[in-house]
Amino acid sequence: MKKIEAIVRPHKLDEVKEALNSMGVYGMTVTQVFGCGKQRGLTGVYRGQEYSINLLPKIKVEIVVKDGLEDGVIKAISNVSRTGEIGDGKIFISTIDDAVRIRTGERGNEAL
Amino acid sequence: MKKIEAIVRPHKLDEVKEALNSMGVYGMTVTQVFGCGKQRGLTGVYRGQEYSINLLPKIKVEIVVKDGLEDGVIKAISNVSRTGEIGDGKIFISTIDDAVRIRTGERGNEAL
Amino acid sequence: MKKIEAIVRPHKLDEVKEALNSMGVYGMTVTQVFGCGKQRGLTGVYRGQEYSINLLPKIKVEIVVKDGLEDGVIKAISNVSRTGEIGDGKIFISTIDDAVRIRTGERGNEAL
Amino acid sequence: MDSFSISELARGIDTIWVLLCAALVFFMEGGFAFLEAGFIRAKNSLNIVMKVFTDCSLGMLAYWAIGFAIMFGLDRAGLFGTSGFFLDGGMDHVQLRIPLYAYYIFQAAFAMAVASIVSGAVAERMKFTTYMIFTVLVTGIIYPVSGHWVWGADGWLAKMGMLDFAGSAAVHAVGGWCSLAAVIVLGPRMGKYSEDGSINVMPAHNMHLAFLGTFILWFGWFGFNPGSSLSGLDMNIARIALTTNLAAAAGGTSGALFTMIRWGKPDPSMAINGALAGLAAITAGCAYVSPVSAVIIGLIAGVLVVLAVGFFDKIKADDPVGAIAVHGVNGTWGALAVGIFAEKGGLLYGGGLKMLGIQALGVFSVSIWAFATTFIVFVILKKTMGVRVTPEEEAEGLDINEHGIPAYTELTAPPIYGSGHGHDSPAGALSHIGNMKI
Amino acid sequence: MDSFSISELARGIDTIWVLLCAALVFFMEGGFAFLEAGFIRAKNSLNIVMKVFTDCSLGMLAYWAIGFAIMFGLDRAGLFGTSGFFLDGGMDHVQLRIPLYAYYIFQAAFAMAVASIVSGAVAERMKFTTYMIFTVLVTGIIYPVSGHWVWGADGWLAKMGMLDFAGSAAVHAVGGWCSLAAVIVLGPRMGKYSEDGSINVMPAHNMHLAFLGTFILWFGWFGFNPGSSLSGLDMNIARIALTTNLAAAAGGTSGALFTMIRWGKPDPSMAINGALAGLAAITAGCAYVSPVSAVIIGLIAGVLVVLAVGFFDKIKADDPVGAIAVHGVNGTWGALAVGIFAEKGGLLYGGGLKMLGIQALGVFSVSIWAFATTFIVFVILKKTMGVRVTPEEEAEGLDINEHGIPAYTELTAPPIYGSGHGHDSPAGALSHIGNMKI
Amino acid sequence: MDSFSISELARGIDTIWVLLCAALVFFMEGGFAFLEAGFIRAKNSLNIVMKVFTDCSLGMLAYWAIGFAIMFGLDRAGLFGTSGFFLDGGMDHVQLRIPLYAYYIFQAAFAMAVASIVSGAVAERMKFTTYMIFTVLVTGIIYPVSGHWVWGADGWLAKMGMLDFAGSAAVHAVGGWCSLAAVIVLGPRMGKYSEDGSINVMPAHNMHLAFLGTFILWFGWFGFNPGSSLSGLDMNIARIALTTNLAAAAGGTSGALFTMIRWGKPDPSMAINGALAGLAAITAGCAYVSPVSAVIIGLIAGVLVVLAVGFFDKIKADDPVGAIAVHGVNGTWGALAVGIFAEKGGLLYGGGLKMLGIQALGVFSVSIWAFATTFIVFVILKKTMGVRVTPEEEAEGLDINEHGIPAYTELTAPPIYGSGHGHDSPAGALSHIGNMKI
Numbered sequence A, B, C: 001m002k003k004i005e006a007i008v009r010p011h012k013l014d015e016v017k018e019a020l021n022s023m024g025v026y027g028m029t030v031t032q033v034f035g036c037g038k039q040r041g042l043t044g045v046y047r048g049q050e051y052s053i054n055l056l057p058k059i060k061v062e063i064v065v066k067d068g069l070e071d072g073v074i075k076a077i078s079n080v081s082r083t084g085e086i087g088d089g090k091i092f093i094s095t096i097d098d099a100v101r102i103r104t105g106e107r108g109n110e111a112l
Numbered sequence D, E, F: 001m002d003s004f005s006i007s008e009l010a011r012g013i014d015t016i017w018v019l020l021c022a023a024l025v026f027f028m029e030g031g032f033a034f035l036e037a038g039f040i041r042a043k044n045s046l047n048i049v050m051k052v053f054t055d056c057s058l059g060m061l062a063y064w065a066i067g068f069a070i071m072f073g074l075d076r077a078g079l080f081g082t083s084g085f086f087l088d089g090g091m092d093h094v095q096l097r098i099p100l101y102a103y104y105i106f107q108a109a110f111a112m113a114v115a116s117i118v119s120g121a122v123a124e125r126m127k128f129t130t131y132m133i134f135t136v137l138v139t140g141i142i143y144p145v146s147g148h149w150v151w152g153a154d155g156w157l158a159k160m161g162m163l164d165f166a167g168s169a170a171v172h173a174v175g176g177w178c179s180l181a182a183v184i185v186l187g188p189r190m191g192k193y194s195e196d197g198s199i200n201v202m203p204a205h206n207m208h209l210a211f212l213g214t215f216i217l218w219f220g221w222f223g224f225n226p227g228s229s230l231s232g233l234d235m236n237i238a239r240i241a242l243t244t245n246l247a248a249a250a251g252g253t254s255g256a257l258f259t260m261i262r263w264g265k266p267d268p269s270m271a272i273n274g275a276l277a278g279l280a281a282i283t284a285g286c287a288y289v290s291p292v293s294a295v296i297i298g299l300i301a302g303v304l305v306v307l308a309v310g311f312f313d314k315i316k317a318d319d320p321v322g323a324i325a326v327h328g329v330n331g332t333w334g335a336l337a338v339g340i341f342a343e344k345g346g347l348l349y350g351g352g353l354k355m356l357g358i359q360a361l362g363v364f365s366v367s368i369w370a371f372a373t374t375f376i377v378f379v380i381l382k383k384t385m386g387v388r389v390t391p392e393e394e395a396e397g398l399d400i401n402e403h404g405i406p407a408y409t410e411l412t413a414p415p416i417y418g419s420g421h422g423h424d425s426p427a428g429a430l431s432h433i434g435n436m437k438i
């Protein structure tokens, strides 16, 4: 099994979700995170002092799929999340050893 | 070392924690997440418009344990988290290469 | 590629970030989490009842780097995060199979 | 320009005074709403504000349709009024300098307050539709009947000489003991008491909301007590404003200090309850006692409320906001305190036990009435439409289930608090806090 | 001590009454700010409070410099006033018992209210600098001109006998129809309407803020309507306070019940809008109708507002807070209701259609004026400085872009709500909620 | 019905006026609490509300026990009062139409305000128990002594003819300069100033709370200034209400515009401070200056406050809410402004420098007194019980350490703001915002 962790712009969440649903992927876990990368943040002025918001709000979407499905998921997420501007986000892929569905106790691919 | 990531119902957090403590596992990291899976969300009406809350609040509990302990942890979490209704959650297991205790610099199993 | 997950005290975030930047690492993702470990929480009294805050606020910093860079990152984080008191945090290292930069579609080390 | 008679001017002074005080007392509904919302968990906090809002809307209509008539209409046997439904005549026996409509508005705000006191005690578990029924009953019948006894023309307690200037008994004790009955029938919130008998802490989700409610309530009490003079020409209003504020200040001070002495830290939620307890307690006697007595009454109220919160928790009468302790216990204390501290007739002023006896009889009678009727009503409602949401709804929160939307849709609410079994924390844990770094 | 004449006393009574009512009406600005901020998304909620604050600051100055003169100055052809700029003389024709300055303060709070009504409708997308210009225009010219027609010495509608006691037409309808024009020129918020025509829900980010605004507004209405008597010696103020409150209570009740019947749950946002609709509707007739009529007017308002919110959403006039439905529709309804329910001259009291006709002409005229001038102003502003922030700024939020700081810097705001395409949820989904455990 | 004499009516009018204004001024405590809580970080925001609440409770008792007597009791050498402790007689020399108790309540709210001004400046680091001592001292002695000079019977500044109608000097300058002394002894918050001298931004955690406080404060000022007439028969109250509001509006406008011109965006926190600065500045002169002068005073105040905030930050006097800039600087400016703009005796009205000199001497004297006594008190408290929490407590937050509970237990508070070293952000960074997508 593979875990796909995609870090995307917050307002892209709906589109990501719909893209995944439309390819039959329903299970996912979403976390609010803050990120920096090439995109260095923005500068504000508050009470006369400049300050930088250098950690920008992002959304992390985690999807665990059975081996082989990861490329489709990556493509789907990339397509809807791309604006071409810095800050579009990253996707990381890693290996999951096992999965459990708590409700039934099923394990492995059955549990997804 | 193994990382166990359990995604459970928010109100099960206390029980999960106690179950782990009672088997001697104290170290854990908890994150508030939103999830969807088989459980498709609920529908509300606001100002006359239907809307769906399709990402439901969940709790992610991450526990890193030394190899071999994972099955006990999985069983403990599953037991207390199961209600039998859709939405009970998932557990994902993956491999951790190394761990560091920042306070002392210990590494590997010592660090857990 | 390696993923470094560091769980540190909230008020250390700035220093961690600066330490990483000063070694040329800019990409990172930050999550607010709650943790317990050796540090068992604190006890308060509210309306005459004792209660324990046993999940303390922590910050999780995730950094994906190309193989070989992980030790530098670990050292940098450890140095600034260490106070010597219980609760300084942990660092977990795991393997990432692949990475994608959404903006350009680059993969692997190019994407970091 | 027109020319006016002296009595027209007097009427004008009294009317603007009562209307502006009515505005202040009305605003207290916002105070109840936010005090209660702040004290409970986020997932039920919109529901409680909607309940208080129902007191203002549906409750005001019920008091207009029937409550006011039962309270101030022509007396039947000292027990209830019988005329003036829908404010449609039948109030000629009420001798007032101000217009009847102004009197109604001022009184309506008191009726809503009684309902809103109860709303806090039943928070986090009572069904909204059932609450609507209860609001109609409490503003339309339960409060007006005992209110008639104390304040109605020829009410039996009024005739005995009971003194309850702005309603420690008629409003606060009634609201507080209604709350106790309701809480007993409803049962505690899921998870509040463990099977082993230990009490779990469910901390206030937003103390700023709770303090907002408190400041609004205190502000509104400038209308509640002084406005009950019904006249801006009664120079006693200055004393009333003074004793009211001193008792509140004293209650807030003793609530904070008592928790500080007892548990090491001044508990903001008890400082709040202390000030409100002082206010509830001085409400009967504000027009009759000296400033020093007001301070004493308030200081005692601030300690009483802390003890009472602990007591009701111990007997598992789960009251998330302390309504029983604040309004029930201290409304009762305030009614009795008149018998002790009243400059005319009080025990300490050589009046012997007579007045204290009447006060005790009075507050006892209205409290029993409030408790008993609410108990019966709740039992009937429980057997018919049900008083409590389902366990699933309670776990998920009343807001999303009863109104389709939570209070906060964007601000996250994670459960950072453990179940807080007080008993398994070592007593000395507090002393470690200084060493901890988060 | 000094001695006073009867007329000095009368003057004093009226002056303190009007000043205290002015304070209440001023406080309504806080009500607008928090009602609107609560109803919209967190990322734009500071911007809207700043806009309301601009109404209070810049708007008050504009009304002082020109608005008050145009509204109450010496009449030119029944259309506008021409004297009294900067409150510097020229107001001798205004015959008042209270000092002119007190009159100004009371009136200024009304002018700000009109601007603040509009601020809600244009929320989440209108540029701050352009809004500053608009505030000056609406408080300085647009509102004062039509206000002159209704309330000015020799205003043409005043001379025809139009009755609009505290401004259902002059304030609320004007504010509401200005809002519609503004919204049409601005266009809807990004993402509010999908390409397939479906309406997406953007839920209130903080209902406690919205209720706080509501309680403040209702409280402030104790000044808005009764204070419009300009005299504490006019005993009609008691009736005005009564009808005002009953209409609010009735509107809140019917708004809640109507949504409960229609969609299964009482919608707190509609209970709020219902009460405010009742208030907007009774504002014209509060001094002229009976309590029962006030309840009927309010009950209708509470239903009307729910229907109107749906209607304006359907025609894609995106109004995040329901300003058009509350103030436009119900201000209009309230002005017409006088023609139906007024005890002197109303249709139901044998007055025939004459008064109703005048009322209709009046509210129609001021509404057209408000709509047309705002439309033109917005078109011009759009062509010149722009009325709308860039799409990027809208996506990120106006707070950070226009003010450099968000409303909440530490409380997180994740997007837990999906885009909520109402159409793809099975109709029966609601019935499943009872089974769910989160 | 009773019949009344003219003087009884006059007394009634004045009494209800003062009591209702006292209610408004009391409510300002809620304003201070939320303004300050909103401006600081969440982890310390409950502590500051508790401190303001302590001003209302313990502070009110201290002013009752000793403060009022020292301020208004029988004069000793023009320096302080000596009679009337516990409001127990000894006030016959005070010639008032209103009851003494009403006068006390009104004055008590002013004393609390002084303490609450200081609470903001010392936020996020001062120990709660030490603050309790300080509150007693400032409401019981420090403020009353200088208050006696300005307003006491035979106070030395009063006898010289100093004009300070509602307390720009006696209340605001005193509170502001007490704050500066306190801040100097306390030192800045951990992390506010970097070792390299750069200033780090600690943004307001909840701007809605801050605006709520602001609207309440502005609302309360309708009581603060007009109520200081102590009579509803003094027709100058209309002018007072007008000048007060115009100055607030002008200050809010210039604060917003000045930041917009200087840094590209109108800063809401400075718009707030600007309006409050306008209010603090007009408080001395509200009864003596023309509306146009009030606007000028306010416009200047709104700019002054922005400059002053920058100045105090530069000298590392860390004042999280701008109390020194608002109350100290603009209270001083307001007292001086009387000497310039007073219609009788002001520099611009041909009065020469005499009045300006007296005003300068007056505000200078009370400011020195306030600064010096607070400095000494803080140094003694520092040496004895300590004025500051431990670094660990400061890092974790005062709420959890001093009260055992945070303000928000369910709404999370992540540190999304970096340390914001102003100096390492390229100056042009602002221009990029338009291109960014989050």
Ligand SMILES: Nc1ncnc2c1ncn2[C@@H]1O[C@H](COP(=O)(O)OP(=O)(O)O)[C@@H](O)[C@H]1O
Binding pocket: A007, A034, A035, A036, A037, A038, A039, A056, A058, A085, A086, A087, A088, A089, A090, C026, C027, C028, C029, C030, C062, C063, C064, C065, C101, C102, C103, C104, C112
């Ligand atoms: N090396 C990394 N490790 C962890 N997270 C990263 C890393 N690089 C980027 N991210 C995450 O991805 C987000 C987008 O990265 P960014 O560099 O702004 O995008 P882009 O590569 O398209 O310019 C960041 O805000 C951060 O959350």
Ligand SMILES: Nc1ncnc2c1ncn2[C@@H]1O[C@H](COP(=O)(O)OP(=O)(O)O)[C@@H](O)[C@H]1O
Binding pocket: A026, A027, A028, A029, A030, A062, A063, A064, A065, A101, A102, A103, A104, A112, B007, B034, B035, B036, B037, B038, B039, B056, B058, B085, B086, B087, B088, B089, B090
């Ligand atoms: N494939 C997946 N990848 C990541 N998270 C998942 C996946 N499937 C489920 N989840 C998480 O688990 C939670 C419970 O899943 P759900 O399907 O509702 O439970 P069940 O399988 O018991 O019916 C979801 O809300 C989501 O957070």
Ligand SMILES: Nc1ncnc2c1ncn2[C@@H]1O[C@H](COP(=O)(O)OP(=O)(O)O)[C@@H](O)[C@H]1O
Binding pocket: B026, B027, B028, B029, B030, B062, B063, B064, B065, B101, B102, B103, B104, B112, C007, C034, C035, C036, C037, C038, C039, C056, C058, C085, C086, C087, C088, C089, C090
């Ligand atoms: N085994 C573990 N699995 C996951 N997270 C852990 C584990 N152990 C510790 N943590 C995380 O690290 C944080 C610090 O751990 P703690 O034991 O308090 O530190 P230390 O080891 O320095 O005493 C915890 O709050 C928790 O978030």
